[in-house]
Amino acid sequence: MASELIKGIRAQGDRCLMIDLGDQIDQAVGLRCLTLADSLRQASLPGVLDIVPSFTAVAIYFEPSTVIGDDPVAYLTGVVQDIIGQIAEGAQLTARRIQIPVCYGDKHGPDLEDVAKRMGLSPEEVVQAHHGSICRVYMIGFAPGHPYIGIHDERFALPRREVPRTALPAGSLGIANRQSTIYPNVLPGGWHIIGATPLRLFNAKAAQPTLLMPGDEIEFVPIDDHQFDEIKAQQEQPA
Structure with missing residues (x-):
């Protein structure tokens, strides 16, 4: 075996x-x-x-x-x-459980409406489906602190955008191919952006530069614009 x-x-x-x-x-x-x-x-x-x-x-x-x-x-x-x-023989993975606050749609998630149409759901149903189950970080790649999170159900089996964007804001949450990713810095990207997190995923000056690590269990938690701004301001304060 x-x-x-x-x-x-x-x-x-x-x-x-x-x-x-x-x-x-x-x-x-x-x-x-x-x-x-x-x-x-x-x-x-x-x-x-x-x-x-x-x-x-x-x-x-x-x-x-x-x-x-x-x-x-x-x-x-x-x-x-x-x-x-x-x-x-059944050895188990030791993993952290991390909550990721996400503001879905509008200015933070410009592709949410289009994703909903592609999935045959309402935007609210897409949000519910996305944060309704615990996911996992399977790998870090593409850029420092850039997580590949999944694996979502079949409804999220969308290909990447035909035309990638040249610059996405740090914290942008994208989906494609039954996975989610969060852009840790301003980066180009071709994933469908349905929201954003105010958390800082990568800090080169920190003792542990990356917020997320392979194996981490992820719980996406919906927040509103006001909460996003509050958390963002806290993240920007000097340690």
């Missing part, structure tokens, strides 16, 4: 080992990637510099000279196989 969970293990040069667990976005595969990454971090392996999960794989970055044994790839492969066995 454990061996069946691994689709492939491959060295990416002499300082990275890639563990493939799937080939498409799938909730079960994504959760296994997160659990493997979490277990590897808890193992505090000598020589391992970083562990980066995605929806389908986990990358292990290491310093060859400080990994146990003469063959770092063989050693790390053995560790991964042991941990995969634990996951197959």
Whole structure:
């Protein structure tokens, strides 16, 4: 059973080992990637510099000279196989639960009306469907602190916009392909923007620069314009 969970293990040069667990976005595969990454971090392996999960794989970055044994790839492969066995036996992911306040629609969500038409719902029903269940951060990518959150139900299986925007405000909440994302800074993007959060997702000067991490459980909480402005003002105050 454990061996069946691994689709492939491959060295990416002499300082990275890639563990493939799937080939498409799938909730079960994504959760296994997160659990493997979490277990590897808890193992505090000598020589391992970083562990980066995605929806389908986990990358292990290491310093060859400080990994146990003469063959770092063989050693790390053995560790991964042991941990995969634990996951197959029911090892659980340790995760935080984080609330993300979102002001949906109007100036904060210019695509909400169009998304509602595409989904055959009212804007209110889209909002309800979006925040009505707990989601999870499956990976961070594209830009520092930029989360990929999901996996939403089939109604959110919308392709990205045909014409991306060249600049989206920080905090913009977008949906596409049954996922949500939040733009941590002013960035270009082609996702459908249905709202925005006043929270600051990335702060390079902070001890922990990213607000969200892979594995975090996300609860979207609707707020109004007044609440948005209040929280935004608090975020901008010096620590």
